Amino acid sequence: MVRATKAEAVEMDAADDIEMRQGAELVEDANAANAATGEMRYLVPGLERGLRILTQFSPREPVFGAPELAQRLGIPRTTVFRLLQTLEAMGFLERAGGEKNFRLGVAVLRLGFEYLSSLELTDLGIPILERLRDATQLTSHIVIRDGRDIVFVAKAQSVAGVFNSIKVNVGTRLPAHATVHGHVLMGDLTLNELKTLYPEKTLEKYTPQTPATVAALYERVREDAERGYAVSASSFERGISVISAPVRNDTGRICAAVTVTIPRADIDPAMLDAGLIEQVRHAADELSHCLNYRPARDDRDGRTSPYMKSLGLK
Structure with a gap:
């Protein structure tokens, strides 16, 4: 010193x-x-x-x-x-x-890991991530939102060597407005809530696909929320595509997202035809179920996937 x-x-x-x-x-x-x-x-x-x-x-x-x-x-x-x-x-x-x-x-990192180890979300989610990783052979993550950032809080690494070059680890933070993870995590927010979170007139651009305004961000968020998942082909980082689906807690609010990383600039339609989106949604629904989320029985909001129903939550 x-x-x-x-x-x-x-x-x-x-x-x-x-x-x-x-x-x-x-x-x-x-x-x-x-x-x-x-x-x-x-x-x-x-x-x-x-x-x-x-x-x-x-x-x-x-x-x-x-x-x-x-x-x-x-x-x-x-x-x-x-x-x-x-x-x-x-x-x-x-x-x-x-x-x-x-x-x-290093003490900051130690505090961060102590926080992560205290999260029920990660304790319950890691086995689900590992099953998703094993089924898809893709690296899988759980992501949460911290204000205007997203934070990766759990990871199941694929054994495929191609993933070694993707530097996304537990604790990595990315801008919420510029990533599909963030769009999924903001799926519960109203336009006014987004305006409070982003009071500036224009949003920072990372790629041509980044929403330029809060209005454009809200439109993107609503589209993904209504679909029940989000797909990104190199929208934030070139050469990396992702599929992300929301996780809800016992209040019904979105508390996290489950995501898989695809080390390609675009997504092979054959992967989607093979049910990759459904596997990601299934994992997100399973974690939601573990967190005591119970969707409305009439399912009027359209957020319940077939996999949530397969868990007996019809």
């Missing part, structure tokens, strides 16, 4: 005094604001700032220095420096490319 100079230490001590006073004021203001509703919350500004620093790192921006973080978050540079040193000491950050820059450390 790099130690601060004497001048930096004096500056940071002064900043700490200011921060403590500001923190006390924030806590007092928050408590006063919540007292009227009978709700009492105690905010810790230092903890909030540390967590905000961690959330800035991403695959697209894996490395940051203190000046960049201070400017982005509106936090004094000396405070950022102390927070970075603390996070480094705990293993959540590590030095990258010299003394001044940081990247995420």
